Amino acid sequence: MTLLLFLAQTIRIAIPYLFAAAGGALAERAGIVSLSLEGFMLGGAFGAVIGAYYTGSAWIGVVAGLFAGLLLAGLHAVCTLRLKADQIVTGVAINLFTVGITRFLLQLAFDSSSNSPRVAGFGGDNIGGALALVSNPLVWLGLATMPALAFVVYRTTFGLRVRAVGEHPLAAASLGVPVNRVRWVAVLGSGALAALGGTYLALDQHQFTDSMTAGRGFIALAAVIFGRWDPVRAGLACLLFAGAETLQIRLQAAQLIPSQFVAMIPYVLTIVAVAGVVGRSVPPAALGRTTD
Amino acid sequence: MSMTPARRAALEEALLPPIVALALVLVAGDVLILTYGEAPGAVWRLMLEGTWGNAYGVGQVLYKATTLACTGLAVAVALRAGLFNIGAEGQLAAGGFGAAFAGLALPTGTPSIIGIVICIAAAMLFGGAAGAVPGVLRAKFGAHEVIVTIMMNFIVLALLNYVIAAKLHVPETLHTPAIHTGSIARIGDSIGAFHGSAVNWSVVVVSAAVAAVSWYLFRTRGGFELRAVGLQPGAAEYGGVNVSRTWMRALALSGAIAGLGGVNFVLGYKGYYEDGFAGGAGFLGIAVALVGRNHPLGVVVAALFFATLSQGGLAINAMVPKQIVEVLQGLVILAVAASVPEVRRLVLKAAGTRRAAPVSPKPMSGSDAEAPR
Numbered sequence: 001m002t003l004l005l006f007l008a009q010t011i012r013i014a015i016p017y018l019f020a021a022a023g024g025a026l027a028e029r030a031g032i033v034s035l036s037l038e039g040f041m042l043g044g045a046f047g048a049v050i051g052a053y054y055t056g057s058a059w060i061g062v063v064a065g066l067f068a069g070l071l072l073a074g075l076h077a078v079c080t081l082r083l084k085a086d087q088i089v090t091g092v093a094i095n096l097f098t099v100g101i102t103r104f105l106l107q108l109a110f111d112s113s114s115n116s117p118r119v120a121g122f123g124g125d126n127i128g129g130a131l132a133l134v135s136n137p138l139v140w141l142g143l144a145t146m147p148a149l150a151f152v153v154y155r156t157t158f159g160l161r162v163r164a165v166g167e168h169p170l171a172a173a174s175l176g177v178p179v180n181r182v183r184w185v186a187v188l189g190s191g192a193l194a195a196l197g198g199t200y201l202a203l204d205q206h207q208f209t210d211s212m213t214a215g216r217g218f219i220a221l222a223a224v225i226f227g228r229w230d231p232v233r234a235g236l237a238c239l240l241f242a243g244a245e246t247l248q249i250r251l252q253a254a255q256l257i258p259s260q261f262v263a264m265i266p267y268v269l270t271i272v273a274v275a276g277v278v279g280r281s282v283p284p285a286a287l288g289r290t291t292d
Numbered sequence: 293m294s295m296t297p298a299r300r301a302a303l304e305e306a307l308l309p310p311i312v313a314l315a316l317v318l319v320a321g322d323v324l325i326l327t328y329g330e331a332p333g334a335v336w337r338l339m340l341e342g343t344w345g346n347a348y349g350v351g352q353v354l355y356k357a358t359t360l361a362c363t364g365l366a367v368a369v370a371l372r373a374g375l376f377n378i379g380a381e382g383q384l385a386a387g388g389f390g391a392a393f394a395g396l397a398l399p400t401g402t403p404s405i406i407g408i409v410i411c412i413a414a415a416m417l418f419g420g421a422a423g424a425v426p427g428v429l430r431a432k433f434g435a436h437e438v439i440v441t442i443m444m445n446f447i448v449l450a451l452l453n454y455v456i457a458a459k460l461h462v463p464e465t466l467h468t469p470a471i472h473t474g475s476i477a478r479i480g481d482s483i484g485a486f487h488g489s490a491v492n493w494s495v496v497v498v499s500a501a502v503a504a505v506s507w508y509l510f511r512t513r514g515g516f517e518l519r520a521v522g523l524q525p526g527a528a529e530y531g532g533v534n535v536s537r538t539w540m541r542a543l544a545l546s547g548a549i550a551g552l553g554g555v556n557f558v559l560g561y562k563g564y565y566e567d568g569f570a571g572g573a574g575f576l577g578i579a580v581a582l583v584g585r586n587h588p589l590g591v592v593v594a595a596l597f598f599a600t601l602s603q604g605g606l607a608i609n610a611m612v613p614k615q616i617v618e619v620l621q622g623l624v625i626l627a628v629a630a631s632v633p634e635v636r637r638l639v640l641k642a643a644g645t646r647r648a649a650p651v652s653p654k655p656m657s658g659s660d661a662e663a664p665r
Contacts, residue, residue: 035442085633098622
């Protein structure tokens, strides 16, 4: 029973990571640096709450969350792909912009600087624990995302093109692959996926709170890098990071390890991975470069 | 004014993106203000009056600009070496902690000038150490500094949070006890007009640091090597420069400069280290470096600009939510980042028709320099 609770809590924490990491893996495999996952998630969370609040429907919340993610990803794509802005700077700017615009709109819509009113979510209010988890369609979608992404990346023509433009855009272009169009789709897809992560978070908590993603986008990015840009490995990394968090919450009363050290685990593992101490983590060759 | 075409092109390239950004700020700001149902003219006037309109406002802007100049300069120095330091946030916090740590460790009777020097050195040492980690990992293991500096932010902040929460805090707070020595006086104590504002004599220390970095970058062999590595690591290596060592030096220096920024808050304003005091100033440093075009002087101007926006947000909060300036700051970065390549292309084209020497490109990131055009 304890094991089941542990598993349920791990999955509950992992779902936002899984969505966002899938988005990160998709964009980075296409050669676009994903520093803005955090912003896409936060935008998705806010959009979802706005949609659910004004219609009373969680599903419309999902659609609105997706829409917000696509808008932000579109802004990212226009800057980096159309105007050739630096991808890292753009990613940082999107994050700052999203924190600001969600705060501004929170003030405008709900006259609050901290949180929105309560909104609808999935599953009834009176069920809790593992049952709330299995009755939430976003949980199933989240668990299916990484295998689905692995299939798309490794088994479809589009996936082959994504990998080609991420590794060698000039070669891909010479074979007639529309490099920029493939990257556009990848960036928009990453915005939509990360926004779903934020949507899950907001609907699970039944409200939007200021900066509620709290660095989850960066943990997702860490999972992508630690998983060596492979969807399945990145998904397992998400579960690993979420498992560590769950363990920390469960052991909090015992005070074996300070929570801050558990919080560091994803970041330390990622540094170890890129430093190549245990099996080198190598990014897609054309990551961060924009081609005409 | 007579000017060679190449100089003119370089000047245009540096000045046009910020002008584009400023225009965008005004337009986007108008839209946001109108959305909230206020008159843009009145809000902008309030912002100017609350910042440059009185000595208190000027003092607050200078205080905020002091920290931003450090984080901006930190990012700029690393970029000059072709490295992207996204870790200024953690380095700034580490520097502030270092200053407070030294100020607590020194005995109470330490002469204040010695205390100040030691505390400043500790700030730079702690920040430099946080910057040296990605430098060493880049030089020795080829670990990409963007990834390592991002991850280091979270590690440093979590570590400091642990030290404060578990070991060093005043009960019921998340800050250390007041330092025994090393306090830097506020300017308001000696110049009455600034009374009440947070600006302190750190602004002089930081100005001296900006001048020193400028001299280092453009007048010394080490600075020349650093810039050479940033422009063309392969050519620099061929020319006898130790690229790995230059990378390590650049990131350690970058971290030390960011750490120096912590002096402003800890020694000059509060007299203690407080968890979370960096509050995004490290990330804003990226914007400051970008708008300042990686030049020490440009960084100072950009720091003043962003400090004005952020102080201005507080000034206009009575009429419109101060969050408007956070939106505008994000948009400024996007506008500058997006207009830099386009402006460069147009300027190069114009310079070409004037038969001038091409403008030397200043890469924003290491990988960008090798990008196929």
